[in-house]
Amino acid sequence: MTQTLAGYNFAYLDEQTKRMIRRAILKAVAIPGYQVPFGSREMPLPYGWGTGGIQVTASIIGRADVLKVIDQGADDTTNAISIRRFFARTAGVATTERTVEATIIQTRHRIPETPLRAGQIMVYQVPIPEPLRWLEPRETETRTMHALSEYGAMHVRFYEDIAHHGRITTTYDYPVIVNDRYLMRPSPIPKFDNQKLDMSPALQLFGAGREKRIYAVPPFTKVKSLDFHDHPFSVESWDAACSLCGSTTSYLDEVLTDDQGGRMFVCSDTDYCRSRTS
Amino acid sequence: MEPLLDIRGLAKSFTLHNQGGVTLPVLAAVDLSVRAGECVALHGRSGTGKSTLLRTLYGNYRVGSGELWVRHGAARIDLAQASPRQIIELRRSTIGYVSQFLRVIPRVAALDIVAEPMRARGLGAEAALERAAALLTRLNVPERLWHLAPATFSGGEQQRINIARGFAVEYPILLLDEPTASLDGDNRTSVIGLIDEVLARGTAIVGIFHDGEVRERVASRLYDMTEAKAA
Amino acid sequence: MSALPLLDEEPPLLVVEGLTVAYGARVGCRDVGFELWPGEVLGIVGESGSGKTSLLNALSAKIEPAAGRIRYRLRDGTMADLFDLSEAARRQLLRTDWGVVHQNPRDGLRLTVSAGANVGERLMAIGARHYGEIRGSALDWLGKVEIDRDRIDDRPSSFSGGMQQRLQIARNLVTNPRLVFMDEPTGGLDVSVQARLLDLIRGLVADLGLSAIIVTHDLAVARLLAHRLMVMRGGEVVESGLTDQVLDDPQHPYTQLLVSSILQV
Numbered sequence: 001m002t003q004t005l006a007g008y009n010f011a012y013l014d015e016q017t018k019r020m021i022r023r024a025i026l027k028a029v030a031i032p033g034y035q036v037p038f039g040s041r042e043m044p045l046p047y048g049w050g051t052g053g054i055q056v057t058a059s060i061i062g063r064a065d066v067l068k069v070i071d072q073g074a075d076d077t078t079n080a081i082s083i084r085r086f087f088a089r090t091a092g093v094a095t096t097e098r099t100v101e102a103t104i105i106q107t108r109h110r111i112p113e114t115p116l117r118a119g120q121i122m123v124y125q126v127p128i129p130e131p132l133r134w135l136e137p138r139e140t141e142t143r144t145m146h147a148l149s150e151y152g153a154m155h156v157r158f159y160e161d162i163a164h165h166g167r168i169t170t171t172y173d174y175p176v177i178v179n180d181r182y183l184m185r186p187s188p189i190p191k192f193d194n195q196k197l198d199m200s201p202a203l204q205l206f207g208a209g210r211e212k213r214i215y216a217v218p219p220f221t222k223v224k225s226l227d228f229h230d231h232p233f234s235v236e237s238w239d240a241a242c243s244l245c246g247s248t249t250s251y252l253d254e255v256l257t258d259d260q261g262g263r264m265f266v267c268s269d270t271d272y273c274r275s276r277t278s
Numbered sequence: 279m280e281p282l283l284d285i286r287g288l289a290k291s292f293t294l295h296n297q298g299g300v301t302l303p304v305l306a307a308v309d310l311s312v313r314a315g316e317c318v319a320l321h322g323r324s325g326t327g328k329s330t331l332l333r334t335l336y337g338n339y340r341v342g343s344g345e346l347w348v349r350h351g352a353a354r355i356d357l358a359q360a361s362p363r364q365i366i367e368l369r370r371s372t373i374g375y376v377s378q379f380l381r382v383i384p385r386v387a388a389l390d391i392v393a394e395p396m397r398a399r400g401l402g403a404e405a406a407l408e409r410a411a412a413l414l415t416r417l418n419v420p421e422r423l424w425h426l427a428p429a430t431f432s433g434g435e436q437q438r439i440n441i442a443r444g445f446a447v448e449y450p451i452l453l454l455d456e457p458t459a460s461l462d463g464d465n466r467t468s469v470i471g472l473i474d475e476v477l478a479r480g481t482a483i484v485g486i487f488h489d490g491e492v493r494e495r496v497a498s499r500l501y502d503m504t505e506a507k508a509a
Numbered sequence: 510m511s512a513l514p515l516l517d518e519e520p521p522l523l524v525v526e527g528l529t530v531a532y533g534a535r536v537g538c539r540d541v542g543f544e545l546w547p548g549e550v551l552g553i554v555g556e557s558g559s560g561k562t563s564l565l566n567a568l569s570a571k572i573e574p575a576a577g578r579i580r581y582r583l584r585d586g587t588m589a590d591l592f593d594l595s596e597a598a599r600r601q602l603l604r605t606d607w608g609v610v611h612q613n614p615r616d617g618l619r620l621t622v623s624a625g626a627n628v629g630e631r632l633m634a635i636g637a638r639h640y641g642e643i644r645g646s647a648l649d650w651l652g653k654v655e656i657d658r659d660r661i662d663d664r665p666s667s668f669s670g671g672m673q674q675r676l677q678i679a680r681n682l683v684t685n686p687r688l689v690f691m692d693e694p695t696g697g698l699d700v701s702v703q704a705r706l707l708d709l710i711r712g713l714v715a716d717l718g719l720s721a722i723i724v725t726h727d728l729a730v731a732r733l734l735a736h737r738l739m740v741m742r743g744g745e746v747v748e749s750g751l752t753d754q755v756l757d758d759p760q761h762p763y764t765q766l767l768v769s770s771i772l773q774v
Contacts, residue, residue, distance in 0.1 A: 148597045152634030156619070159626045159633065162640050163662050228640040295762030296769065337751060339758040362737045362751040363546060383711070383733065384704030 011058040011091040017041055021059035021214070025205060028216035033178030034146070035129050040212040050083060051209030053106045053125035060121065060205070061087065061104060066094045068102035073110040073251070073268035080108075097271050109172075111193040113250045113272040116202035118219060124187040126208035129215065131175045131185045151183045154226060162231055171236065177224045178217055186223075192235045192251045197223040240265040245276035280349065281311035282451050282482040283335070288344035288358075288506075290327070290334055304330045308344070308506045314450070314480040317473070319493050322503025328486045331506065332453050335484060336375045337365040348372060348451065370398055374449035378456045380436040382429045389414065389424040392442045399447055406446075413442035417468050433460040445472050452476060454485035458492050470495055520582060521546050522688060522720050523568075528577035530563040537563025538744045541577070547687070550714055550721045552735030552752060554728060554767070560744035561724045562692065568722060569609050569690045570599050581688075604634050608681030612693040614673035617680070618665050624651065624676055625661040631684045650679035654709060671702035675709060682713065689714075691723045695730055707733050728771055732756055740764045 009015065017039070024038035043051040061067065069084045071077040075097040083106060084095045096102050099114040106123040116122065132142040135153050145151070154175060161169045174191035178184045186197055187206060197204065197217060204217040217223060227233040241248045243264040250272060252265040267273035288308035293301045304327040312318050320328040333339045334357075335346065341358035348355050350372045355364060369375070374395075383391065392410035397403065414424060417438040428436050437460050444452065454473075458466045466489070473496045477483065484501075487493035493500075523545040530537035538560035545551055553561045567574045570591055579591040584606065591599065603609070611617035618627050628647040629637070637643050648658050654675035656668075665673050674694060681689060694710065695703040711734060714721055725731055731738055732752055739749040740761065748761040759765045 144596070148600060150600065150634065152636060153630050155633040155638070156622055156626045156630050159629055159640065159643065160622050163623055163625055163644070227638075229638050230640050292758075293760075295765050333757070338753050340750075340754055340760065362754075363549070365751055365754075366736055383708070385708040 005089045008090050010063075011061050011087065012044075013041065013055065013058045017055075018059040021055055024214045025056065025059065025216065028205070028214050029203070029218050031182070032218055032221050033176075033182030033184040033215060035213040035215045037212055038214050040209050043209065044086075045082070047210040048127065049079060050106070050108060050125035052207030052211075052214070053108070053123045053209075054083060054086070054207075055209060056123045056205050056207035056214060057087065057104060057106050058091075060123075061091055061093060063091070063093060065103045066096050066101055068096050068099060068105045068271075069107070070105065070110055070112070070269075070271075071108045073112075073253075074270045076270065098275075099269075099271050107189075109188050109190075110251070110268060111189055111196045113247075113267070113269045114275070116196075116200055118201040120202040122200075122202050122204040124189075124204065124206045126185070126187045126206045126213070127210070129185060129206065129208040129211050129213040131183050146182060149181065151177070151226075154183060155228070158226065158228065158231070162228070168227065168231055168233075174233075175226050177226065179221050180224075182215075183226075184215060184217075184223075190236065190251055191225065191233075194223070194225045194233075195235060199223075238265060242267045242273060245273045247273070247276060279313055281313045282349045283310070283312040283484065284345075284347040284354075285310040285335075286345040286347070288331075288334065288341065288346055290330060290339060290342040305334070305342070305506045310484075310501055312451075312482040312484055314482055315477050316498045317477055317483040317485065317496050318499055318501050319497035320484065320486050320503055321500040322506075326503035327506055328503055329455060331503075332375075332455050332484065332486060336373060336453055337368065338375075370395075371447075372449060373451045373453065374444045374447060375453045376441055376444035376455060376457050378437070378459060380428060380440040382427065382436070384429070385427050387425045388419065388428050388431075388439050391428065391439060392446055395443060395447045410442065410446060413446060414439070416472070417442055418465055434462070434465065437461065438465060441469055441472070445476065448476070448479065448481070450481060452481050452483045452485075454483060454487075456486050456488055458487070458489050466492060519547065520588075522549075522582050524578075524580040524588070525568065526578045526580075528564065528567055528579065529575045530560075530567045530572060531575040536560075536744050538567070538741070541739075541746055543739060543746075543749065545688075545720055545722065547720055548718045549737065550719075550723060550735045552731035552738045553722065553724045553741060554726060554731050554738055555741035556726055556767075558743075559741040561726075561741055563744070564741070565690055565692055565722065565724050569607065570603060584687075601635075604631060605684045606686050606688065608684075608686040608689040610674070610677050610681055610689065610691040610694050612696045614665065614670070614677055617677040618673060620664060620666040622664065623662045624656065624665055624668070627665060627676055628679050628683050631680060635684060646683055647679075650683050651676075653682075653713070654679045655705075669702070670698050671706055674698065674706055678710070678713070682717070682719075685717075687720060689719055689721045691721060693725055693727075694723065695725070695727065703730075710734060728756060728767065740767065 021038055024036045028036045043054055067087050069080040071080040087093055088095050099112040104121045108125045130142055132145055136142050158168045172190045173185055173188040174194055176184050176186055176194060199220050201219050203219055206215045225233040238252045242252060244266050247267055250267045253268045254263055255266055256263050285308050288305060290305040291301050291303040322328055334341060337357055346357035348357055348368060350368055389410050392413060393406040396406035419438050428439050441457055458469050521544040526542045528541040529539050541564055555561050566572045580588045581591055583589050625644060625647040628650050629643040632643050632646060648661060651658050651661055656672055656675055665676050695706055723734055735752045738752045738755045739746050742763045748755060748764045756768055759768050
């Protein structure tokens with residue numbers, strides 16, 4: 001175990017705060033998809049950098065946990081590295097880039113391609129938790145709409161997509177109904193990953209720091225993406241395979257290779273890609 | 279035979295609250311019964327309350343006091359006690375009213391204005407329009423006007439549309455306020471023909487006919503409005 | 510010889526008793542009662558501040574009255590007290606069986622989504638999930654309210670005032686409501702545009718057998734649309750009755766003043 005930073009509590013947050021957040025998490029797990037308010041703390045990094053996810057991780061992480069942090073599928077971006085180092089220094093936990101080794105995976109914008117297993121916990125960083133916000137600016141009203149399952153108007157957005165573009169053009173943060181009850185934003189993951197939310201063996205926790213909300217999808221919970229009968233939900237597909245590992249089933253990023261229009265497609269999940277090539 | 283219209287001690291006055299609360303007594307004691315097939319012409323100088331009586335019989339003016347019994351199908355209804363809904367129902371099926379002036383509804387074509395009372399009684403659109411067309415033809419309203427809204431029509435044309443509307447449905451009771459006032463000879467004859475027909479069918483008519491010739495021709499008897507003034 | 514009771518024994522659709530709306534110490538409307546039957550149009554007239562809008566807000570369940578009862582006959586025939594219903598049931602009623610046409614289209618439309626989505630929203634809200642069918646209904650209703658079908662994908666913010674009002678009407682009627690509330694539906698429109706709208710409302714109300722409660726300060730609008738009128742002043746109903754009777758033979762000093770204040774053309 002590495003040396004932890006002196007003068008800080010384990011995993012940075014004080015125990016009272018962690019307890020408060022754990023209570024919020026328990027409530028969130030008990031009511032899948034429901035947004036539980038919590039007393040979000042100031043963190044030593046700005047909102048929008050994953051303060052919600054970090055507080056959730058800090059509250060559930062234990063000394064034996066192995067933490068993986070990804071940003072857009074990659075373990076080596078600035079954001080991912082600094083969060084990983086943050087917990088290495090404040091909690092002294094082991095970190096990894098391997099999905100299979102991790103017990104907690106904090107993520108921004110992706111779910112790993114490697115299937116998750118029971119016992120793992122996904123922690124999502126959420127910028128805007130409220131799926132009804134674009135429809136209705138008043139929080140009192142959106143809460144009532146959730147309470148009464150008044151979600152019909154959500155389809156207005158998809159109607160507009162189809163009317164103007166012939167298809168549903170929402171490609172990420174694609175709204176879902178959890179456990180046939182609550183409407184939920186899955187955070188800005190590509191809709192490609194929505195299918196991984198459904199009946200996942202892993203516990204999935206969502207933290208929004210600025211908006212002070214936590215919500216959850218417990219293991220093996222039904223998660224259904226909104227759609228129309230005549231325009232069913234479908235995910236992205238690519239004509240190309242990953243240029244590095246040859247995968248035809250993973251989510252691909254388009255990478256420009258030169259300024260002559262050269263480009264290639266590679267797996268967005270770097271760990272997955274590496275595990276297939278090594 | 280029981281009268282279709284039975285008026286007993288009908289009085290009507292107007293109180294003008296915004297003009298010092300002055301009360302204008304118009305009708306003091308109207309007693310009048312009208313039987314099927316009868317045409318009663320209200321007789322009297324202007325200002326004796328003929329129009330007021332007619333409007334009261336239609337429920338347009340509120341009954342001051344007295345009773346105003348109307349035979350409605352197998353029932354009798356006192357208009358003085360009737361609810362707005364009952365009055366609407368009476369107007370739909372029992373009492374027709376041809377006013378002096380057509381109240382024009384924006385954008386509604388002449389033909390539809392005439393067909394409307396028939397539609398309200400549940401007649402199909404086609405049958406109603408057919409009968410409306412027949413009536414307008416009979417009243418010499420040129421066909422080119424049928425599909426126009428009558429706002430711009432001449433007084434005589436508007437009145438004939440009003441008459442066609444009033445005669446479109448076979449009301450047991452018909453109230454006519456100067457039905458021939460702005461009509462020339464031929465059209466007057468057409469209207470007299472219509473009146474004769476409904477009287478023969480057993481309609482009871484109460485009307486104001488300034489035109490002495492028409493009055494002579496259609497009235498079974500006169501009701502002297504000075505009687506209505508008697509205290 | 511006795512006065513006859515009601516001609517038909519059909520029960521009323523809406524029964525309002527002793528309705529009072531208060532904003533703290535200030536009274537919006539006081540002790541209002543009436544019944545509304547299927548197919549009937551009730552006009553509520555009065556000047557600004559007369560309590561018309563307070564009454565309308567309470568009737569359409571937007572604000573809870575301080576006193577009184579509003580009972581509504583549900584589709585299954587039972588009379589339900591509006592404020593005994595669960596909030597969910599009440600909101601469901603508002604989305605399906607009732608419609609509200611606002612004076613300001615901004616309050617009744619989503620200006621940032623297309624006309625088609627505006628009409629389709631109420632269908633989606635009650636569970637329609639077939640895009641083609643929703644669009645078909647929207648097209649159908651645009652036609653009924655005389656909006657060019659080519660405009661289905663345009664935003665209502667690009668529509669004229671009259672078109673926006675007609676779109677509001679389509680949006681409300683698409684779920685086949687039985688009761689529609691209209692707050693100054695022709696307010697702020699040009700006269701020629703008003704006439705077209707009034708004619709449209711008249712036709713739809715008659716064809717669909719709708720019951721409607723129309724709040725207006727325009728007596729000409731009331732005469733054209735309403736079977737019955739209630740005249741309000743200072744939060745109270747001062748006179749009510751058959752529309753033409755109230756307008757042609759007004760009894761209350763205030764009604765007489767209102768009627769005599771109409772400009773003749």
